[in-house]
Amino acid sequence: MDGMSPSERVTENLRRKIRKLLPGFILPVLILVLWHIFSGSTMLPGPERVFGVLSHPARDLLSCGSLFWNTGVSLIRVVLGLFIAILLGTPMGFIMGASERFRRFTSVITELARPLSPIALLPLSIIIFKDTSFTEVFGLTELKYTKNILNELQIGMVFILAWGGIFPVILETMHGVRGVRKVYIEAARVLGAGRLFIFRHVLFPASLPDIFAGYRMAVGRCWMVIIAAEMLPGTNSGIGYLLRYSYQLSRLDVMLACIFIIALIGLVFSRGLELAGEKWLLLRVRER
Amino acid sequence: MSLSLTRLEKFYKDQSGKSFGVLGPIDLRVETGEFLCLLGPTGCGKTTLLRILSGLEKPDSGEIFLLPGRLGYVFQQGALFPWMNVESNVMFPLKATGITGSECRSRAGELLNLVGLHEFRKSFPHELSGGMQQRTALARGLVTEPELLLLDEPFASLDTRTGINLQEMLRSLCGRLSTTVIFVTHNIEEAVYLADRIVVMGHRPGRIVRNEPLNLEWPRSRLSSGFTEVLLSFRQTFEELVDPSATLSF
Known part of the structure; x- marks a missing residue:
């Protein structure tokens, strides 16, 4: 790449990137073409009808709100559940990683609770929390009879999301802290650092890549859990609910649009976090 | 005097629960501002001794007298x-x-x-x-x-020339700050170049086999006859050290 101006180099890099990505699009395009050809002879709606649904995301569908609204509801549930999972899970995993005694104390309960599918807890959480939403918890009753996104934030839903997200966070954080090379801790000790200083300036930065990996896993899990949970009783909004409702009304165009959006958001979550984390994941490279 | 050890001992237990001595008993005095080299082959317990001095490990018996003060530590890698x-x-x-x-x-x-x-x-x-x-x-x-700087084979992974540069740098820095230094190495030449006093350690359990101040003037030249003479004498001591676990038995 000698003798190129910086702008030429950028376009050259871009061209290369496109050339690398291009083969990946062959199959999806092929599927779209086949789908279009065969949709005429089956009950499956063609891609153009699904695109018709996707191209009006703010339009009300099946009188359960628009794609925007339902996606927003699912997203805000996930964000809140994740927030709680991270807020509780990170310190818990950190202490479990740092203290052998605490790890033993919590080992049985975490081992039992970890493999339990959050979906299995849905009926129980409906019994416990009913359909109480955050508007009622915070006493915002005047909002209750308006169409407000806070009305859709049922505590039970957020509870199972937090449940689904907290274990990857706890376990990865714990592994990260336990995996910090002993020589760093010893170096810090002999150089005069106290316990808290070591926690904050050695254990935490050294395990940050693992902690972040835990967050990524939690996001993926929560997105799967919310879709499944919304398809079950206990709510009447969210992209999963819309998906299930479109099944009951045999509206396959809406159903396929929902599936597409679920996949797209899953992709944005995992790629976005990967890119954001690269800054920290560089630590891994440094250590080698 | 900045540091003294009296009958210091350290044991480890193997898997069958049998304990064996890794260190000691060791008696050692280090004067303030002295540059001491702990010289010995790998596995003779010199690192363990350094870890005990820094507080990373506890001795099983014996006494340590250490003037309170700041500690510096340089690790192998x-x-x-x-x-x-x-x-x-x-x-x-x-x-x-x-x-x-x-x-x-x-x-x-x-x-x-x-x-x-x-x-x-x-x-x-x-x-x-x-x-x-x-x-x-x-x-x-x-x-x-x-007040006390502990170094655990800090230059062992470097090439000879880089090692020599760093030895000179270390010596002048420590002279400037008048720090008491304990420098662990298995490199005889490095020890003879750096030390005011060399303590040679032998194997299993780690013990002191020779403890001797060097009468070499500063600046030292690795090519002078005085230097070579001291070097040879310590090489001789090294030759006589036998690790019982490393000898072949037929």
Whole structure:
């Protein structure tokens, strides 16, 4: 790449990137073409009808709100559940990683609770929390009879999301802290650092890549859990609910649009976090 | 006197629960400002001794008398924190002991100047050569102006020429700060070049087999006849050391 101006180099890099990505699009395009050809002879709606649904995301569908609204509801549930999972899970995993005694104390309960599918807890959480939403918890009753996104934030839903997200966070954080090379801790000790200083300036930065990996896993899990949970009783909004409702009304165009959006958001979550984390994941490279 | 050890002993237990001695009994005195080299083959317990002195391990019996004061420690492979740049690594011991802000920065800057790394202060350890990493580790060990500096084979992984440069640098830095130094090495030439006094350790359990001040003038030349003579004499001591676990039995 000698003798190129910086702008030429950028376009050259871009061209290369496109050339690398291009083969990946062959199959999806092929599927779209086949789908279009065969949709005429089956009950499956063609891609153009699904695109018709996707191209009006703010339009009300099946009188359960628009794609925007339902996606927003699912997203805000996930964000809140994740927030709680991270807020509780990170310190818990950190202490479990740092203290052998605490790890033993919590080992049985975490081992039992970890493999339990959050979906299995849905009926129980409906019994416990009913359909109480955050508007009622915070006493915002005047909002209750308006169409407000806070009305859709049922505590039970957020509870199972937090449940689904907290274990990857706890376990990865714990592994990260336990995996910090002993020589760093010893170096810090002999150089005069106290316990808290070591926690904050050695254990935490050294395990940050693992902690972040835990967050990524939690996001993926929560997105799967919310879709499944919304398809079950206990709510009447969210992209999963819309998906299930479109099944009951045999509206396959809406159903396929929902599936597409679920996949797209899953992709944005995992790629976005990967890119954001690269800054920290560089630590891994440094250590080698 | 800055440090004295009386009948210091350390045991380890193997899997069957049988305990065997790794160290001692050891008696040793180190004077203030002295540069002491602990010389011995791998596995003779010199690192264990250093770890006991730094408080990372506890002895099983014996007494340690140590003047209270700041401690510096330089590890074999630097043990620099890979997520911190050079300057932050050097500032770490200051921050850990509550020195922050401009004083912290200026003292770290001073040390980085002395080891010639000031322009690399924003680099990360993995971007540096082995010699530069060890210079960073030296700066980190000396930044608090410790009363006692412990070094565990700090130059063992470097090539000869880089090692020699760093030996000269270490000697002049320690002379300047009048630090008491205990330097662990298995390299006889390194010990003869650096030390005011050499303590040779033997195997299993680690014990002192020779303890002798060097009567070599400063600056020392590795090519002088006096140097070679001392070197040969310590090589002779080394030849006579036998590790019972490393001998073949037919």
